[in-house]
Amino acid sequence: MAKTVRVGIEIDAASSAELGPLIESAKQHGYDYVTTPLTNRTRQLAARLEGDAAAAVPLGLPENRAFSLDQLVLDRVDWASSVVGRHAAWADVTAKDTADYIAAEELLQRETAWATHLGLPAMILALPDLLVDVPSVARYVSQTIATASYTQLWVRASTSNEAGIQGMAAATVDEDGNWECWSLLRLLCGHAPSVALCLELTADLPDEEKLDRWLAEPIAAVVLPESVWLRNAKGYPVLSRRHQAVIHRLLSRSVEVIVRAEAPVAEAQVAHYQQYVRHLAANPPPPSHCEAFATGYQDYLQAPLQPLMDNLESSTYQVFEQDPVKYVQYEEAVYRALCDRVPDAAASETTSVIMVVGAGRGPLVTRCLEAARRANRLVRVFAIEKNPNAYVTLQKMNKEVWRERVTVVWTDMREWDTEERADILVSELLGSFGDNELSPECLDGAQKLLKEDGISIPASYTSFIAPLSSAKLHAEVAALPSPSRHETPYVVLFSAVHQMAEPQAIWTFEHPLRSSKTHALIEPRMDNKHNVRYSRNTFTLAQAAMMHGIAGYFDTVLYKDVTLSILPSTASEGMFSWFPILFPLKNPIYVPSDAIVDVHFWRRTNCKKTWYEWSVMVYEPTAPSFNVVSSRRRLIAASCIHNVNGESSWIGL
Amino acid sequence: MAKTVRVGIEIDAASSAELGPLIESAKQHGYDYVTTPLTNRTRQLAARLEGDAAAAVPLGLPENRAFSLDQLVLDRVDWASSVVGRHAAWADVTAKDTADYIAAEELLQRETAWATHLGLPAMILALPDLLVDVPSVARYVSQTIATASYTQLWVRASTSNEAGIQGMAAATVDEDGNWECWSLLRLLCGHAPSVALCLELTADLPDEEKLDRWLAEPIAAVVLPESVWLRNAKGYPVLSRRHQAVIHRLLSRSVEVIVRAEAPVAEAQVAHYQQYVRHLAANPPPPSHCEAFATGYQDYLQAPLQPLMDNLESSTYQVFEQDPVKYVQYEEAVYRALCDRVPDAAASETTSVIMVVGAGRGPLVTRCLEAARRANRLVRVFAIEKNPNAYVTLQKMNKEVWRERVTVVWTDMREWDTEERADILVSELLGSFGDNELSPECLDGAQKLLKEDGISIPASYTSFIAPLSSAKLHAEVAALPSPSRHETPYVVLFSAVHQMAEPQAIWTFEHPLRSSKTHALIEPRMDNKHNVRYSRNTFTLAQAAMMHGIAGYFDTVLYKDVTLSILPSTASEGMFSWFPILFPLKNPIYVPSDAIVDVHFWRRTNCKKTWYEWSVMVYEPTAPSFNVVSSRRRLIAASCIHNVNGESSWIGL
Incomplete structure (x- = not known):
């Protein structure tokens, strides 16, 4: 479905006198807004930060709490709806000297206060390049969102750490550096849902898996710098197919687009960028049958059906x-x-x-x-x-x-x-997880209706799981009122998610119940213990990720090679009867690169109800170490066992 | 102070007929109770577990839910107060086959139900030797404690994994194996305070640091097997000095002692073990002045004083x-x-x-x-x-x-x-953390009373922190009603704690405030920002630990070399005015061996109040990896920033 999109353009106005004409020009070129620094680097503001302590007016003194007009780039409230602010780049809250970082924090605070006063939709703050600098920035972000106002805070990060790799920081940054820094920021901010990402794409996009991981983050806006733009035969700016695909995915989630058109782009060309973005928005890829059916259901949490206890409508x-x-x-x-x-x-x-x-x-x-x-x-x-x-x-x-x-x-x-x-x-009688609408128990009960050599359709069904990263779904679950929200599965059409590994089968139910030796029908146990299952699955992950839950799928053999599947890799084309199922984690677990994730899954029963329990362990393949006799894996993290005894969620028999 | 101690003895009765005389004999030898299996390995109970599926009666059928008399070792309620039960060792809930582990779980459940019916004080369950087996046991433990009754569940582990190392499991177990398995169990059980440890000492005790880590766990009972006992000149059983020290520490926490006197111990000698244990209990090491003063305060959480806002009594x-x-x-x-x-x-x-x-x-x-x-x-x-x-x-x-x-x-x-x-x-005006009773702010205000060349006593004070492990204190904090309980510091006399590394200084306040250049007195900033502090401290840890919080200490220079200190390494002997301070973590963090713990600490102020914020990051020194350009550390876990903006705890100015 075609979407309208808000498109902004980055400018670098140095004063109020410059800003007015630049906004005017951006509007004429068809942009909805500009992004600009709010303040200029006047002597008073910058002196402390440039080490000229003597010249610096102490920012914190009450008499100096207000900006003077000459310090401001944005000084008119009627421009507010046309501006997204950028925090002063020279305000370094990670500075070593106490007076320096306090001055930097004060400047940011005053900018935030000013942006809030004007009613700007958002302020953009840069993510640091180094892990060690993240806590100071995270502290500022936490403090700011704790007193949340209309004005959002967007943390800006690039899909790859080109500056970090090229610069002097190379010794301490790997190519995952930005993502690791972003993850640390999210951990330090307690996974607060109001921390949004402003993602800058690079010309060389990371590989699909890394890109997928970025796109599962809570992205408010995407930045397209000059370097990502190609020129078509007629000289118009266009994007590569991969960049187009990213923009299409983000547009479907109502992400804003910010263009950065650097010199020597001719004035006449400035409009072309936004025209191209709007062209993409107006011409999305055709939806699949399933997508057309499921519009509006993306990332929407549904309680699984209880068709046995409830009568369907x-x-x-x-x-x-x-x-x-x-x-x-x-x-x-x-x-x-x-x-x-x-x-x-x-x-x-x-x-x-x-x-x-x-x-x-x-x-x-x-x-x-x-x-x-x-x-x-x-x-x-x-x-x-x-x-x-x-x-x-x-x-x-x-x-x-x-x-x-x-x-x-x-x-x-x-x-x-x-x-x-x-x-x-x-x-x-199948659910998103195969057995989760109690098909095994119902068919056990119906089996007496079958002749000794009778056929059950379906003949079998298998449940599958995969570790899942989705800040969006974690926030959705956390926002639910029930105290048992984190120990309840949800049926959900995944959209802003990153599946961290290929799904693995965990167990299968076959019908009718036959003896493995004689192949004769056998009577189900009265206590239903034959429908208990337990599985341990090991996922080896190359790249780091924040794990928020476990994705569940199923496939089924109806008869011989006639099958149905909702597994992404083998999904029955066009089928929409089942969305996947999500088993959330109470506390997201950070999984470093090259780690092993063990998922333990239980299907339990007590004659009155059936339920699932799940837990996650993270291991590392161990390097030999001086105090380790010999070992193959080393524990580095684990969740609790969720939903013990089915106390939070269950399906009634 | 001398303590009474409950002393039990392990026996292996195979039937009710054997148990009676054994309890009688244990009582005559001065023991308070015996530990024994509750059930014997009769054909019905064991057949399934021994692979004889055909002979096994399905345990789960309702008609078989009750034990028959011949299956029970303990069949009389009047013996209940003299018995701590041991779960059937052959009930393997980690069995591969579903029918096998369900049979094992059913046996354990029935034993628990029987023990609860009789009112036994506790049941003992063995911790598995391998990490991979822990989830199944943890599931059983979680399920059992969720329906908590009078009867406690004690998980039995040994201070070193001798069996694991010697046995076929050697390839997958390091010498920390038991502790790692115990940690995983605690994680999987969500740090439930009702999971208690029954710790078996080995003849070769682990090194002090590892021992210290065990002793910070929630220990209900300690087992002294035959192998730890020495014989004195007269042939009486005695313990080594190190074992004695352990027992003294545990007795001060009311831990029970279980003796295992194996053949060929002569009947006449059986009493000597408990006599020795009671001798130790009756003759504890003399308490220090501080201990004598602080009896009853161990691990007791106190809110820090607010002497500026409140008037002391x-x-x-x-x-x-x-x-x-x-x-x-x-x-x-x-x-x-x-x-x-x-x-x-x-x-x-x-x-x-x-x-x-x-x-x-x-x-x-x-x-x-x-x-x-x-x-x-x-x-x-x-x-x-x-x-x-x-x-x-x-x-x-x-x-x-x-x-x-x-x-x-x-x-x-x-x-x-x-x-x-x-x-x-x-x-x-000093608190446990030095500046936490607002000495800096008060002395800033009093500084005008001082002559230009005047002297402040104290001249300076420094805050120190160390990563801390204490399941006990975590449980104490979790039990408090306030929703801000995990973001509040507590003054507490540490007892069942393991300090994971030597404390490090984080910041210092000096009085009076003088210019670093001219040495002249300078006027404090009106906004108090000069009393803001930030510190990042890096602790390199050799051994794994579960981190529950941060210990805080201080020392002070009163004048030149006249000092006071509550740092364990330099503590002023006998001084009891200050207990340490605890900054808890919302979620305990598992720190694997050879990891780096970064603690970020902030002292913040806003003119009306002062507060602390803290967060913890865990890194690994990285081994080179195929997808890492170059890096020195790798993120593996992080807490949130606690008490942002002082929303949970603060000290009023």
């Missing part, structure tokens, strides 16, 4: 019945199962019994009938549903669509007392 | 006036200052003016008069005090003790309007 059925993939695959699975079960030769004399358990409003019933028609097989179809409201619709469907060919039964599939036995048991 | 003065060291040193400082200031030759004609600011009930005034007498110098003494109640006592002292030789003034030292100027300004 008609609108919920309505949404899911529109899925263009799921029912096609179910029909194909039933079709193949019917063909396999009854040879062509016996097609006219053998009737297969199909039971659709949890039939809802009947879409799978329709597909079973269609599969039988296509396969030219005789069937008797039962539709079993516990929801009394959906049962009304099933009766109506039977009368009006299925021509009374279906036996509709209103009961809990686990409790139906009948002599009928099914050749094929069809169900769709 | 008489009892508070009473306590501190008993200090046997502080006043001696003050007298000596004044004595030397008087001697230096007035040559012997001028002693009879020159009068020195001494002002005691913040005189309280007058102990320093008395010392000044005594110093003048000893020095044979003429003095005029002023006692300035803002507390109207203390002022009454000062007048009484002047009349009855000082023979009206003192001018008593009731005023805030910062506001006294007088022409008098002091040769020597004496004050004791």
Whole structure:
């Protein structure tokens, strides 16, 4: 969907007299605003910072708390909506000398106060190049956001630390330096959601994984310096495909764009940058079927359905019945199962019994009938549903669509007392994590309806997990009122997230339950302990990341090679019935580069409810060390075990 | 002070028939209780665990939830007070097979339920040898303590991983293995205060630092196996001096002692172990003056005094006036200052003016008069005090003790309007952290009372910090009701703590304020910004530890080499006026071995109040890595900045 975008341009006005015409010019060139320093480097402001202590007026004295007009670049309130301020670059809060850093802090404070007074939308502050300088800046940021006002604080960082690498700092900076500094700032500020990033792109963008990590940060604005712009055949500024892709992703999240057009750009060309950005905004890549369906759901937390405890509403059925993939695959699975079960030769004399358990409003019933028609097989179809409201619709469907060919039964599939036995048991009780809507328990209960050699569709389903970084989702969870918010899974369509590693399978459920030796059906344990699962998964990560939670997915084998999947790598194209699931962490864990993340996952039950528990450990492959006899990994961090005993979240049986 | 101690003995009864006589015998030998398995390894219980799945009765079925009599070692409630249970050693909750670990968990749960029913004081569960096995055990521990009952759960670990090192596990265990496993368990259990340690001592105790780290853990009981016992000349069991020292430290914290007397210990000797332990308990090392004074204050959190905002009570003065060291040193400082200031030759004609600011009930005034007498110098003494109640006592002292030789003034030292100027300004406004009772601000205000060449006693004071591990203190802070509890400093006499590194100086205040160039007195800044401080301190740690907070200390130069100190390494012997101060961390940080801990500390002010902010970063010295250009340290963890803007804790000006 096309988006409007706010586009600003960086200027360097040295005085109020310069600023007016520059704003005027920017507006004429189609920019929404300029970014500019608010103050100029007058003698009074800069003397202390330039070491001329004698000349410096003590900034902190009450009589000097107000700016004088000649110190200000921005001195008119009517310009406020056209300006995003930049904090004085020479105000070094990391200075060694106490008087120096206090003077710098005072200048920043006075700039913030002035920006707040004028009602500027934001002030931009530079992220330091070195880890050791971050705490002083983080302290200033924490102090400022703690007294949060209308004016936002944007911390500016570049996608790669070119200055740091080239400059004298090279000895202490790696190519992840900026990201590490940004991470430290976020940790020191307690992951405060109001710390926003102003991300400057570089001409050489980092590799996809590093870029992905940046794009999962809370970005308020993106800066496009002159160096990222190419020229097309007609001499107009354009972006490379990779830069375009980044801008498209950010525009979909309403990020602002700031252009930096440096000399020798001709006056006549200045407008072209914003025109190009607006062109991108007006022409986003076409949305996939799923994206079109899911507009507005990105990064929105939903409680997982409890279809066993609750009766779904008609609108919920309505949404899911529109899925263009799921029912096609179910029909194909039933079709193949019917063909396999009854040879062509016996097609006219053998009737297969199909039971659709949890039939809802009947879409799978329709597909079973269609599969039988296509396969030219005789069937008797039962539709079993516990929801009394959906049962009304099933009766109506039977009368009006299925021509009374279906036996509709209103009961809990686990409790139906009948002599009928099914050749094929069809169900769709799957959640985003596969087993999280209690498909295993329901099908255990329905298994008595199946003939000894009967077929369950689905035949199996597998849950997958991956470590996830998302400051956005962490903030969303933290903003919820429930004290158990951090120990509850959420269904969510991921957008501003960075998946730190490829998902791994954690466990599988197969249906029906058969003995591994005799292959005979076995009766489920009364205490449900056979549906308990535990898995430890090891993810080896090359790059550092802030881990905020665990992403959950599933895939399922409906019948033989007829499958469904919501795993990013194998996802069924166009299917939207399931978004992924998020298991959050109470406290984000910083994972350094080249670390090992162990995720321990439990599926537990106590006859009344089923729940998940999860915990994360971070290890390092150890280098030999003088006091270590021999070891392969070394603990460096661990979360608590979340949701012990299902005290915060569970699914009722 | 002599303590009574509960002493138990480990036995291995295989049945109820064996247990009775063994309890009887233990009692006769003077033991308070035995530790024993609660269940025996009958076929039903052990079959599943021994791989005989066919023979195993599914433990989880409701009809099998009760123990049968022949499965129980402890089957009588009247023995409950004489027994601490040991969980079945063969119940392996880390088993690979689901059915196996579920059977193991069920056995543990049933044992816990039985122990709770009987009202046993505790059950002992073994800590696994390998990190990878800890999560499964931690899950069981979390689940059990979440439904906490009278019966405690003690996790048993040995001070060194002898089994691990000797066994096949050697490839994955370093000599810190047990401690690392214990730390992981604590992390996974969310630092729950109810997880207690049952610590088994080994014959070769670890080095002092490692031992110190163990002793800072929440220890409920200590196990003394046969291997730690020596024999004295008469053949009686005794402990080495190091083992004795450990036992003395633990007995002072009411830890229980469990003896393991293995064959071939003669029946007649069994009593000797407990007799020896009780002998140690009855003969503790003599307490220091400070310990005698501070009994009951160990690990007790106190809010720091606010003597500027609040008026101290008489009892508070009473306590501190008993200090046997502080006043001696003050007298000596004044004595030397008087001697230096007035040559012997001028002693009879020159009068020195001494002002005691913040005189309280007058102990320093008395010392000044005594110093003048000893020095044979003429003095005029002023006692300035803002507390109207203390002022009454000062007048009484002047009349009855000082023979009206003192001018008593009731005023805030910062506001006294007088022409008098002091040769020597004496004050004791120091807190546990030096400047935390606002000595800098008060003396700034009093500085106008001093002659241009006058002397301040104290001349300077320096704050010190050290990273601190203390599960006990973390639990104490967490139990406080205030939401700002983790961002507030506490005065506390450390006991169950492990100081992770030697303290380092962070900043110094000197009095009076003089120009560094001209040495002339300078007027303090009205906005108090000259009393702002910032320090970054780097601690290099060899061994891993769980960091719960920062310990704060101070020392002070009263005059030349007359000093006071509460630093452990230079502490003024016998002085008890100041306990250390604790700055807690919201979330404990696990610090792996060979890491670097950076502590950033701020002293901030805003004219109305002064406060501290603190944060902790953990780095590693980096090994070269393929994707790192060049770097010397790598971030692995960081806390937030605590108490930003003094929102949680501050000292009023």
